[in-house]
Amino acid sequence: MSPIHKLELSGVSKSYRRRGHLLPVLDHISLHVREGEFVTLLGPSGSGKSTLFRLIGGVERPDEGSISIAGKEMTGKTGHVSYMPQQASLFPWMSVADNISTALVTCGVEKKEAKEQAREWLSRITLGDVADEYPHVLSGGMQQRVSFLRALLMPRDVMCLDEPFAALDALTRAEMQRWLLELWESNRRSVLFVTHSIEEALILSDRIYVLSRAPARILREITVPFERPRRSDVWTLQEFVELKKDVLELLEEGEPAIV
Protein backbone atom coordinates (compact mmCIF):
# COMPACT_ATOMS: atom_id res chain seq x y z
CA MET A 1 0.00 0.00 0.00
CA SER A 2 2.69 2.51 0.93
CA PRO A 3 4.77 3.99 -1.86
CA ILE A 4 8.45 3.14 -1.56
CA HIS A 5 9.96 5.17 1.21
CA LYS A 6 13.31 6.83 0.67
CA LEU A 7 14.41 5.59 4.07
CA GLU A 8 12.80 2.99 6.23
CA LEU A 9 13.94 1.59 9.55
CA SER A 10 12.09 -1.31 11.06
CA GLY A 11 12.68 -2.54 14.57
CA VAL A 12 16.25 -1.28 14.78
CA SER A 13 17.98 -1.99 18.09
CA LYS A 14 21.55 -1.42 19.15
CA SER A 15 23.49 -1.86 22.35
CA TYR A 16 27.06 -1.10 23.19
CA ARG A 17 29.23 -3.11 25.50
CA ARG A 18 30.96 -0.97 28.02
CA ARG A 19 33.16 -2.41 30.77
CA GLY A 20 31.38 -5.72 30.59
CA HIS A 21 27.91 -4.18 30.82
CA LEU A 22 25.48 -4.16 27.97
CA LEU A 23 24.32 -0.61 27.39
CA PRO A 24 21.15 -0.49 25.30
CA VAL A 25 21.11 2.64 23.16
CA LEU A 26 18.32 2.10 20.61
CA ASP A 27 15.20 0.12 21.38
CA HIS A 28 13.21 -1.09 18.38
CA ILE A 29 13.16 2.10 16.37
CA SER A 30 10.91 2.13 13.35
CA LEU A 31 10.59 5.20 11.19
CA HIS A 32 10.48 6.31 7.62
CA VAL A 33 11.22 9.29 5.41
CA ARG A 34 9.19 9.84 2.25
CA GLU A 35 10.42 11.30 -1.01
CA GLY A 36 11.06 15.01 -0.54
CA GLU A 37 10.14 14.97 3.11
CA PHE A 38 11.91 16.76 5.94
CA VAL A 39 11.81 14.53 8.98
CA THR A 40 13.34 15.40 12.32
CA LEU A 41 14.51 13.20 15.14
CA LEU A 42 14.05 15.14 18.33
CA GLY A 43 15.59 13.71 21.44
CA PRO A 44 17.56 14.59 24.53
CA SER A 45 21.33 14.58 24.47
CA GLY A 46 22.81 11.12 24.63
CA SER A 47 19.62 9.40 23.50
CA GLY A 48 21.35 7.69 20.61
CA LYS A 49 20.63 9.96 17.65
CA SER A 50 24.16 9.92 16.30
CA THR A 51 24.26 6.17 16.83
CA LEU A 52 21.15 5.86 14.68
CA PHE A 53 22.93 7.84 11.96
CA ARG A 54 25.94 5.57 12.11
CA LEU A 55 23.60 2.63 11.52
CA ILE A 56 21.85 4.37 8.62
CA GLY A 57 25.21 5.32 7.13
CA GLY A 58 26.24 1.68 7.35
CA VAL A 59 29.31 2.40 9.46
CA GLU A 60 27.89 0.07 12.10
CA ARG A 61 25.36 -2.73 12.04
CA PRO A 62 22.25 -2.87 14.19
CA ASP A 63 21.85 -5.82 16.57
CA GLU A 64 18.32 -6.27 15.34
CA GLY A 65 16.08 -4.85 12.66
CA SER A 66 16.69 -3.67 9.15
CA ILE A 67 17.32 -0.50 7.22
CA SER A 68 16.26 0.07 3.66
CA ILE A 69 17.03 2.96 1.39
CA ALA A 70 14.91 3.66 -1.67
CA GLY A 71 13.28 0.30 -1.20
CA LYS A 72 16.48 -1.71 -1.09
CA GLU A 73 17.79 -3.54 1.93
CA MET A 74 20.91 -1.62 2.97
CA THR A 75 21.64 -2.74 6.52
CA GLY A 76 25.37 -2.33 7.15
CA LYS A 77 26.11 -0.96 3.68
CA THR A 78 27.89 2.35 3.28
CA GLY A 79 27.73 4.89 0.50
CA HIS A 80 24.00 5.45 0.23
CA VAL A 81 23.39 8.60 2.21
CA SER A 82 24.83 12.08 2.25
CA TYR A 83 25.86 13.43 5.59
CA MET A 84 26.32 16.71 7.36
CA PRO A 85 27.93 16.35 10.76
CA GLN A 86 27.74 18.65 13.75
CA GLN A 87 31.22 20.03 13.13
CA ALA A 88 31.58 21.35 9.61
CA SER A 89 34.27 18.70 8.92
CA LEU A 90 35.76 20.45 5.94
CA PHE A 91 39.20 19.26 4.91
CA PRO A 92 41.64 22.01 5.86
CA TRP A 93 44.03 21.26 2.99
CA MET A 94 41.44 21.61 0.27
CA SER A 95 39.89 24.78 -1.02
CA VAL A 96 36.22 25.32 -0.32
CA ALA A 97 35.31 24.36 -3.87
CA ASP A 98 37.48 21.23 -3.79
CA ASN A 99 35.90 20.17 -0.52
CA ILE A 100 32.59 20.03 -2.31
CA SER A 101 33.77 18.59 -5.60
CA THR A 102 35.80 15.73 -4.09
CA ALA A 103 32.79 14.69 -2.01
CA LEU A 104 30.78 14.56 -5.22
CA VAL A 105 33.50 12.50 -6.88
CA THR A 106 33.18 10.00 -4.03
CA CYS A 107 29.54 9.61 -5.04
CA GLY A 108 30.52 8.83 -8.59
CA VAL A 109 30.05 12.26 -10.14
CA GLU A 110 32.51 12.93 -12.92
CA LYS A 111 35.38 15.19 -11.85
CA LYS A 112 34.84 18.02 -14.28
CA GLU A 113 31.12 18.01 -13.70
CA ALA A 114 31.69 18.03 -9.93
CA LYS A 115 33.97 21.06 -10.15
CA GLU A 116 31.51 23.00 -12.25
CA GLN A 117 28.65 22.17 -9.94
CA ALA A 118 30.61 23.20 -6.86
CA ARG A 119 31.47 26.59 -8.36
CA GLU A 120 28.04 27.26 -9.70
CA TRP A 121 26.34 26.47 -6.41
CA LEU A 122 28.85 28.34 -4.30
CA SER A 123 28.10 31.50 -6.23
CA ARG A 124 24.41 30.74 -5.99
CA ILE A 125 24.66 30.82 -2.20
CA THR A 126 26.83 33.95 -2.48
CA LEU A 127 30.01 32.19 -1.41
CA GLY A 128 31.50 32.36 -4.88
CA ASP A 129 34.31 34.66 -3.84
CA VAL A 130 35.63 32.26 -1.20
CA ALA A 131 35.56 29.22 -3.50
CA ASP A 132 39.34 29.15 -3.74
CA GLU A 133 40.07 29.92 -0.11
CA TYR A 134 41.00 27.37 2.50
CA PRO A 135 38.14 26.66 4.92
CA HIS A 136 39.88 28.21 7.92
CA VAL A 137 39.30 31.72 6.61
CA LEU A 138 35.54 31.16 6.76
CA SER A 139 33.39 31.95 9.79
CA GLY A 140 31.63 29.08 11.57
CA GLY A 141 28.33 29.92 9.88
CA MET A 142 29.91 30.05 6.44
CA GLN A 143 31.62 26.72 7.04
CA GLN A 144 28.27 25.17 7.91
CA ARG A 145 26.77 26.55 4.72
CA VAL A 146 29.51 24.92 2.70
CA SER A 147 29.03 21.71 4.64
CA PHE A 148 25.29 21.78 3.95
CA LEU A 149 25.82 22.50 0.29
CA ARG A 150 28.22 19.58 0.10
CA ALA A 151 25.56 17.28 1.54
CA LEU A 152 22.83 18.74 -0.67
CA LEU A 153 24.74 18.24 -3.90
CA MET A 154 25.63 14.61 -3.27
CA PRO A 155 23.37 12.56 -5.47
CA ARG A 156 22.13 10.26 -2.73
CA ASP A 157 18.65 9.23 -1.72
CA VAL A 158 18.70 10.53 1.83
CA MET A 159 20.41 13.47 3.50
CA CYS A 160 21.36 12.92 7.13
CA LEU A 161 21.96 16.10 9.09
CA ASP A 162 23.25 15.58 12.61
CA GLU A 163 22.66 18.68 14.75
CA PRO A 164 24.27 20.86 12.12
CA PHE A 165 23.70 24.11 13.96
CA ALA A 166 24.40 23.06 17.53
CA ALA A 167 27.83 24.69 17.57
CA LEU A 168 26.60 28.08 16.37
CA ASP A 169 25.52 31.07 18.44
CA ALA A 170 21.78 31.77 18.69
CA LEU A 171 21.76 34.59 16.15
CA THR A 172 23.72 32.71 13.51
CA ARG A 173 21.64 29.66 14.22
CA ALA A 174 18.34 31.43 13.51
CA GLU A 175 19.82 32.88 10.34
CA MET A 176 21.06 29.45 9.26
CA GLN A 177 17.63 27.92 9.85
CA ARG A 178 16.04 30.49 7.53
CA TRP A 179 18.75 29.95 4.98
CA LEU A 180 18.45 26.17 5.05
CA LEU A 181 14.68 26.35 4.88
CA GLU A 182 14.77 28.50 1.79
CA LEU A 183 17.36 26.39 0.06
CA TRP A 184 15.62 23.16 0.93
CA GLU A 185 12.17 24.38 -0.04
CA SER A 186 13.45 25.11 -3.52
CA ASN A 187 15.38 21.80 -3.73
CA ARG A 188 13.27 19.26 -1.94
CA ARG A 189 15.37 16.34 -0.88
CA SER A 190 14.55 13.60 1.58
CA VAL A 191 16.05 14.74 4.83
CA LEU A 192 16.53 13.15 8.20
CA PHE A 193 17.50 15.89 10.60
CA VAL A 194 18.64 15.54 14.18
CA THR A 195 18.27 18.20 16.81
CA HIS A 196 17.45 18.63 20.44
CA SER A 197 15.86 22.01 19.90
CA ILE A 198 12.06 21.73 19.80
CA GLU A 199 11.71 25.06 18.04
CA GLU A 200 14.20 24.15 15.37
CA ALA A 201 12.31 20.93 14.75
CA LEU A 202 8.96 22.72 14.45
CA ILE A 203 10.31 25.46 12.20
CA LEU A 204 11.96 23.11 9.73
CA SER A 205 10.17 19.79 9.53
CA ASP A 206 7.22 18.09 7.94
CA ARG A 207 7.23 15.38 10.54
CA ILE A 208 8.94 14.86 13.88
CA TYR A 209 9.80 11.72 15.77
CA VAL A 210 10.24 12.40 19.45
CA LEU A 211 12.76 10.08 21.09
CA SER A 212 13.00 9.15 24.74
CA ARG A 213 16.17 9.12 26.78
CA ALA A 214 18.50 6.16 26.23
CA PRO A 215 17.59 3.48 25.44
CA ALA A 216 15.78 5.49 22.79
CA ARG A 217 12.23 4.59 21.87
CA ILE A 218 9.93 6.64 19.70
CA LEU A 219 7.63 8.46 22.08
CA ARG A 220 5.50 10.08 19.44
CA GLU A 221 5.25 10.95 15.78
CA ILE A 222 4.07 14.48 15.09
CA THR A 223 2.96 15.83 11.76
CA VAL A 224 3.78 19.51 11.66
CA PRO A 225 0.72 21.36 10.38
CA PHE A 226 2.29 24.59 9.10
CA GLU A 227 2.15 25.19 5.37
CA ARG A 228 5.07 25.39 2.98
CA PRO A 229 6.81 27.63 2.29
CA ARG A 230 7.11 28.30 6.00
CA ARG A 231 6.49 31.84 7.14
CA SER A 232 9.47 33.28 8.89
CA ASP A 233 7.31 34.23 11.88
CA VAL A 234 5.82 30.76 12.22
CA TRP A 235 7.00 30.62 15.80
CA THR A 236 4.56 33.39 16.78
CA LEU A 237 1.49 31.29 15.87
CA GLN A 238 -0.71 30.07 18.68
CA GLU A 239 -0.57 26.54 17.28
CA PHE A 240 3.22 26.61 17.30
CA VAL A 241 3.37 27.62 20.91
CA GLU A 242 0.94 24.90 21.91
CA LEU A 243 2.73 22.23 19.96
CA LYS A 244 6.00 23.26 21.54
CA LYS A 245 4.43 22.98 24.98
CA ASP A 246 3.08 19.52 24.18
CA VAL A 247 6.44 18.24 23.07
CA LEU A 248 8.14 19.73 26.08
CA GLU A 249 5.73 17.91 28.36
CA LEU A 250 6.20 14.72 26.42
CA LEU A 251 9.96 14.90 26.80
CA GLU A 252 9.67 15.59 30.50
CA GLU A 253 7.29 12.66 30.97
CA GLY A 254 9.61 10.41 29.04
CA GLU A 255 12.37 11.23 31.48
CA PRO A 256 12.90 8.80 34.31
CA ALA A 257 11.99 10.34 37.65
CA ILE A 258 14.89 12.09 39.28
CA VAL A 259 15.64 10.39 42.57
Added chain:
Amino acid sequence: MLRNIVPPVLSVTVFLLVWQAACKMFSLPPYMLPDPLRVAERMAEDSSLLLKHVAATFQLALMGVAAGVAAGIIVALILHFVPWLRSAVAPLIVMSQNIPLIVLAPLLIMWFGFGLSPKLILLVIICFFPIAWSMLAGLRHAEPHLREYLAMIGASRRQMLLRLELPASLPYFFSGLKITTTYSVSSVVVAEWLGSSKGIGYYLYLKFKGYDIAAAFGAVACIIALSLLFYGAAALLERLVIRWRPRTGEKGGRQA
Protein backbone atom coordinates in the same frame (compact mmCIF):
# COMPACT_ATOMS: atom_id res chain seq x y z
CA MET B 1 60.98 38.93 8.57
CA LEU B 2 63.77 41.20 9.82
CA ARG B 3 62.69 40.57 13.38
CA ASN B 4 63.30 36.85 12.86
CA ILE B 5 66.78 37.32 11.49
CA VAL B 6 68.31 39.99 13.68
CA PRO B 7 68.40 38.16 17.06
CA PRO B 8 70.22 35.00 15.87
CA VAL B 9 72.72 37.02 13.80
CA LEU B 10 73.35 39.21 16.79
CA SER B 11 73.82 36.32 19.20
CA VAL B 12 76.23 34.51 16.88
CA THR B 13 78.24 37.67 16.35
CA VAL B 14 78.46 38.27 20.09
CA PHE B 15 79.50 34.66 20.60
CA LEU B 16 82.31 34.99 18.06
CA LEU B 17 83.48 38.27 19.56
CA VAL B 18 83.57 36.83 23.06
CA TRP B 19 85.48 33.81 21.78
CA GLN B 20 87.96 36.04 19.98
CA ALA B 21 88.39 38.26 23.04
CA ALA B 22 88.80 35.30 25.39
CA CYS B 23 91.58 33.81 23.26
CA LYS B 24 93.40 37.14 23.26
CA MET B 25 92.84 37.82 26.96
CA PHE B 26 93.98 34.43 28.26
CA SER B 27 96.49 34.09 25.43
CA LEU B 28 95.48 30.47 24.76
CA PRO B 29 97.85 28.62 22.47
CA PRO B 30 96.24 27.98 19.03
CA TYR B 31 96.72 24.19 19.28
CA MET B 32 94.34 24.19 22.31
CA LEU B 33 91.74 26.67 21.17
CA PRO B 34 92.28 28.68 18.01
CA ASP B 35 90.49 32.01 17.80
CA PRO B 36 87.82 32.55 15.12
CA LEU B 37 90.08 34.72 12.96
CA ARG B 38 92.74 32.05 12.92
CA VAL B 39 90.11 29.45 11.99
CA ALA B 40 88.88 31.62 9.14
CA GLU B 41 92.41 32.15 7.93
CA ARG B 42 93.09 28.42 7.98
CA MET B 43 89.86 27.76 6.08
CA ALA B 44 90.90 30.20 3.40
CA GLU B 45 94.33 28.63 3.08
CA ASP B 46 92.88 25.16 2.76
CA SER B 47 89.82 26.19 0.81
CA SER B 48 90.28 24.13 -2.34
CA LEU B 49 90.85 20.91 -0.40
CA LEU B 50 88.10 21.70 2.07
CA LEU B 51 85.65 22.43 -0.70
CA LYS B 52 86.37 19.11 -2.37
CA HIS B 53 85.64 17.24 0.85
CA VAL B 54 82.56 19.32 1.61
CA ALA B 55 81.21 18.44 -1.83
CA ALA B 56 81.79 14.73 -1.17
CA THR B 57 80.02 14.92 2.19
CA PHE B 58 77.18 16.91 0.71
CA GLN B 59 76.67 14.34 -2.00
CA LEU B 60 76.67 11.43 0.39
CA ALA B 61 74.34 13.17 2.83
CA LEU B 62 71.95 14.02 0.04
CA MET B 63 71.86 10.43 -1.16
CA GLY B 64 71.46 9.16 2.37
CA VAL B 65 68.61 11.52 3.18
CA ALA B 66 66.85 10.73 -0.07
CA ALA B 67 67.14 6.98 0.45
CA GLY B 68 66.22 7.34 4.14
CA VAL B 69 63.15 9.42 3.37
CA ALA B 70 62.00 6.96 0.73
CA ALA B 71 62.52 4.06 3.13
CA GLY B 72 60.76 5.97 5.91
CA ILE B 73 57.68 6.65 3.83
CA ILE B 74 57.48 3.07 2.59
CA VAL B 75 57.88 1.64 6.10
CA ALA B 76 55.26 4.04 7.48
CA LEU B 77 52.74 3.06 4.82
CA ILE B 78 53.34 -0.66 5.23
CA LEU B 79 53.08 -0.54 9.00
CA HIS B 80 49.98 1.64 8.72
CA PHE B 81 48.19 -0.89 6.57
CA VAL B 82 49.34 -4.00 8.40
CA PRO B 83 48.72 -3.40 12.11
CA TRP B 84 49.96 -6.81 13.26
CA LEU B 85 53.24 -6.19 11.48
CA ARG B 86 53.44 -2.84 13.24
CA SER B 87 53.26 -4.38 16.67
CA ALA B 88 55.63 -7.15 15.60
CA VAL B 89 58.45 -5.06 14.17
CA ALA B 90 58.11 -1.86 16.22
CA PRO B 91 60.40 -3.14 19.02
CA LEU B 92 62.99 -4.29 16.50
CA ILE B 93 63.04 -0.92 14.80
CA VAL B 94 63.32 0.92 18.09
CA MET B 95 66.17 -1.39 19.07
CA SER B 96 67.98 -0.64 15.83
CA GLN B 97 67.92 3.03 16.78
CA ASN B 98 69.65 2.33 20.05
CA ILE B 99 72.79 0.81 18.58
CA PRO B 100 75.47 3.49 18.95
CA LEU B 101 76.67 4.97 15.71
CA ILE B 102 80.30 4.20 16.54
CA VAL B 103 79.44 0.52 16.81
CA LEU B 104 77.15 0.36 13.82
CA ALA B 105 79.54 2.12 11.44
CA PRO B 106 82.58 -0.17 11.91
CA LEU B 107 80.33 -3.23 11.78
CA LEU B 108 78.85 -2.16 8.49
CA ILE B 109 82.29 -1.34 7.13
CA MET B 110 83.46 -4.77 8.20
CA TRP B 111 80.54 -6.42 6.44
CA PHE B 112 80.29 -4.28 3.33
CA GLY B 113 83.79 -2.93 2.80
CA PHE B 114 85.00 0.62 2.41
CA GLY B 115 82.85 1.60 -0.54
CA LEU B 116 79.67 3.59 -0.70
CA SER B 117 77.25 0.89 0.39
CA PRO B 118 78.04 0.62 4.13
CA LYS B 119 77.75 4.39 4.51
CA LEU B 120 74.54 4.53 2.59
CA ILE B 121 73.08 1.70 4.65
CA LEU B 122 74.12 3.46 7.82
CA LEU B 123 72.47 6.66 6.70
CA VAL B 124 69.27 4.92 5.73
CA ILE B 125 69.10 3.25 9.14
CA ILE B 126 69.55 6.62 10.80
CA CYS B 127 67.42 8.73 8.50
CA PHE B 128 64.39 6.54 7.97
CA PHE B 129 63.40 6.34 11.61
CA PRO B 130 62.22 9.89 12.41
CA ILE B 131 60.36 9.95 9.12
CA ALA B 132 58.69 6.57 9.53
CA TRP B 133 57.70 7.15 13.14
CA SER B 134 56.31 10.62 12.85
CA MET B 135 54.54 9.84 9.61
CA LEU B 136 53.00 6.72 11.07
CA ALA B 137 51.63 8.81 13.93
CA GLY B 138 50.24 11.29 11.42
CA LEU B 139 48.56 8.59 9.36
CA ARG B 140 46.92 7.03 12.39
CA HIS B 141 45.87 10.17 14.19
CA ALA B 142 44.14 11.94 11.35
CA GLU B 143 41.19 13.96 12.67
CA PRO B 144 38.60 11.44 13.94
CA HIS B 145 35.65 13.53 12.85
CA LEU B 146 36.98 13.75 9.30
CA ARG B 147 37.50 9.98 9.35
CA GLU B 148 33.94 9.57 10.56
CA TYR B 149 32.69 11.87 7.81
CA LEU B 150 34.45 9.90 5.07
CA ALA B 151 33.18 6.63 6.50
CA MET B 152 29.62 7.96 6.57
CA ILE B 153 29.67 9.00 2.93
CA GLY B 154 31.10 5.62 2.01
CA ALA B 155 34.64 6.56 0.97
CA SER B 156 36.88 3.65 0.00
CA ARG B 157 40.08 2.75 1.83
CA ARG B 158 42.06 4.32 -0.98
CA GLN B 159 40.09 7.55 -0.78
CA MET B 160 40.55 7.55 2.99
CA LEU B 161 44.32 7.40 2.43
CA LEU B 162 44.51 9.99 -0.33
CA ARG B 163 42.01 12.50 0.97
CA LEU B 164 42.62 12.28 4.66
CA GLU B 165 45.49 10.23 5.97
CA LEU B 166 48.25 11.35 3.63
CA PRO B 167 47.54 15.08 3.81
CA ALA B 168 47.02 14.82 7.57
CA SER B 169 50.39 13.13 7.93
CA LEU B 170 52.30 15.78 5.97
CA PRO B 171 52.98 18.11 8.92
CA TYR B 172 54.23 15.07 10.86
CA PHE B 173 56.33 14.03 7.90
CA PHE B 174 58.01 17.41 7.82
CA SER B 175 58.83 17.45 11.50
CA GLY B 176 60.40 14.03 10.95
CA LEU B 177 62.26 15.36 7.94
CA LYS B 178 63.67 18.26 9.93
CA ILE B 179 64.98 15.90 12.59
CA THR B 180 66.44 13.62 9.94
CA THR B 181 68.22 16.41 8.11
CA THR B 182 69.69 17.65 11.38
CA TYR B 183 71.23 14.27 12.05
CA SER B 184 72.26 13.34 8.58
CA VAL B 185 75.39 15.46 8.04
CA SER B 186 77.03 14.60 11.35
CA SER B 187 76.24 10.92 10.76
CA VAL B 188 77.95 11.10 7.38
CA VAL B 189 80.95 12.69 9.04
CA VAL B 190 81.24 9.90 11.59
CA ALA B 191 81.02 7.30 8.83
CA GLU B 192 83.69 9.09 6.82
CA TRP B 193 85.92 9.39 9.84
CA LEU B 194 85.77 5.66 10.40
CA GLY B 195 86.41 4.54 6.87
CA SER B 196 86.74 6.71 3.85
CA SER B 197 89.19 8.51 1.67
CA LYS B 198 87.12 11.62 1.13
CA GLY B 199 84.61 13.84 2.85
CA ILE B 200 84.78 16.18 5.81
CA GLY B 201 85.01 13.23 8.17
CA TYR B 202 88.18 12.07 6.45
CA TYR B 203 89.54 15.63 6.40
CA LEU B 204 88.89 15.92 10.15
CA TYR B 205 90.62 12.63 10.76
CA LEU B 206 93.72 13.84 8.90
CA LYS B 207 93.79 17.22 10.62
CA PHE B 208 93.46 15.73 14.08
CA LYS B 209 96.32 13.39 13.34
CA GLY B 210 98.42 16.41 12.37
CA TYR B 211 97.28 18.45 15.43
CA ASP B 212 95.95 21.07 13.04
CA ILE B 213 93.18 22.16 15.39
CA ALA B 214 92.39 25.36 13.54
CA ALA B 215 91.68 23.35 10.38
CA ALA B 216 89.53 20.96 12.39
CA PHE B 217 87.48 23.90 13.64
CA GLY B 218 87.15 25.03 10.07
CA ALA B 219 85.77 21.62 9.16
CA VAL B 220 83.28 21.90 12.00
CA ALA B 221 82.14 25.23 10.64
CA CYS B 222 81.54 23.53 7.30
CA ILE B 223 79.57 20.73 8.99
CA ILE B 224 77.37 23.27 10.73
CA ALA B 225 76.83 25.17 7.51
CA LEU B 226 75.90 21.99 5.66
CA SER B 227 73.50 20.90 8.40
CA LEU B 228 71.83 24.29 8.37
CA LEU B 229 71.56 24.10 4.62
CA PHE B 230 69.80 20.75 4.83
CA TYR B 231 67.53 21.89 7.61
CA GLY B 232 66.74 25.10 5.78
CA ALA B 233 65.84 23.18 2.64
CA ALA B 234 63.49 20.95 4.65
CA ALA B 235 61.87 23.95 6.32
CA LEU B 236 61.47 25.72 2.99
CA LEU B 237 59.91 22.65 1.44
CA GLU B 238 57.50 22.46 4.36
CA ARG B 239 56.42 26.03 3.82
CA LEU B 240 55.89 25.43 0.14
CA VAL B 241 53.88 22.26 0.63
CA ILE B 242 51.79 23.04 3.70
CA ARG B 243 49.97 26.19 2.78
CA TRP B 244 46.61 25.53 4.36
CA ARG B 245 47.55 26.29 7.94
CA PRO B 246 46.45 29.66 9.19
CA ARG B 247 49.39 32.04 9.53
CA THR B 248 50.01 33.08 13.10
CA GLY B 249 48.06 36.14 14.02
CA GLU B 250 45.35 35.41 11.50
CA LYS B 251 42.33 33.97 13.26
CA GLY B 252 40.66 31.08 11.48
CA GLY B 253 37.05 29.92 11.42
CA ARG B 254 35.38 29.99 14.77
CA GLN B 255 33.86 26.81 16.03
CA ALA B 256 32.83 25.44 19.36
